[in-house]
Amino acid sequence: MGWQQVIEQTVVGLGYELVDLERSTGGLLRVTIDWPWDPAAPQERYITVDDCERVTRQLQYVLEVEGVDYKRLEVGSPGIDRPLRQPRDYERFVGEVVDVTLRAPIGAAAGGAVAPGRKKFRGTLRAGEAPGTWQLELLEDEAAPPGGAKPARRRGEPTTVQVLGFTLDEVREARLAPIVDFKGRRARGAAGQG
Numbered sequence: 001m002g003w004q005q006v007i008e009q010t011v012v013g014l015g016y017e018l019v020d021l022e023r024s025t026g027g028l029l030r031v032t033i034d035w036p037w038d039p040a041a042p043q044e045r046y047i048t049v050d051d052c053e054r055v056t057r058q059l060q061y062v063l064e065v066e067g068v069d070y071k072r073l074e075v076g077s078p079g080i081d082r083p084l085r086q087p088r089d090y091e092r093f094v095g096e097v098v099d100v101t102l103r104a105p106i107g108a109a110a111g112g113a114v115a116p117g118r119k120k121f122r123g124t125l126r127a128g129e130a131p132g133t134w135q136l137e138l139l140e141d142e143a144a145p146p147g148g149a150k151p152a153r154r155r156g157e158p159t160t161v162q163v164l165g166f167t168l169d170e171v172r173e174a175r176l177a178p179i180v181d182f183k184g185r186r187a188r189g190a191a192g193q194g
Helices: 003-013 049-066 087-092 183-193
Strands: 017-023 028-034 072-076 097-102 120-127 133-139 160-167 171-176
Touching: 003 017, 003 028, 003 049, 028 049, 049 072, 087 120, 120 160
Parallel strands: 028 072
Antiparallel strands: 017 028, 097 120, 097 171, 120 133, 133 160
């Protein structure tokens, strides 16, 4: 059994999901974990420092027994820019804003508001009509304006201008878009002043 399988088996055996595994030439072994997705759960669970510590201790023991050579072990949560790799990841984050990089650029035949030759897109993830297909609702700020000029900034919510259909085979990389909203913080402060 390879070291990747040993790590995955250990993480899954502790009740977590292995999101990512990275081994650098400097001896760093980085393991990213999350709770398995349960669509029936009333509330999503988040990885804590205690969870990372628990997995770290178990992995240190297992890797020593298996004779895996590494200098440093890091166990962490996926963060706000979580990668999407498996079909269940896409199912889990339907309705979220994601960044998608395609393996090949879209052709001129795609037409519409998106410039041909693009590979990178940001939009809202939706399930496609056919099984195994996905859609990305591109926002107006993501659509290419005529003549290649930058889009004008508008106040308010961006509107959907085009839907890009794709399969997982066409995706080189997909991640949750790292969007942080500080409006809730301002609203609470304003409410407390009245």
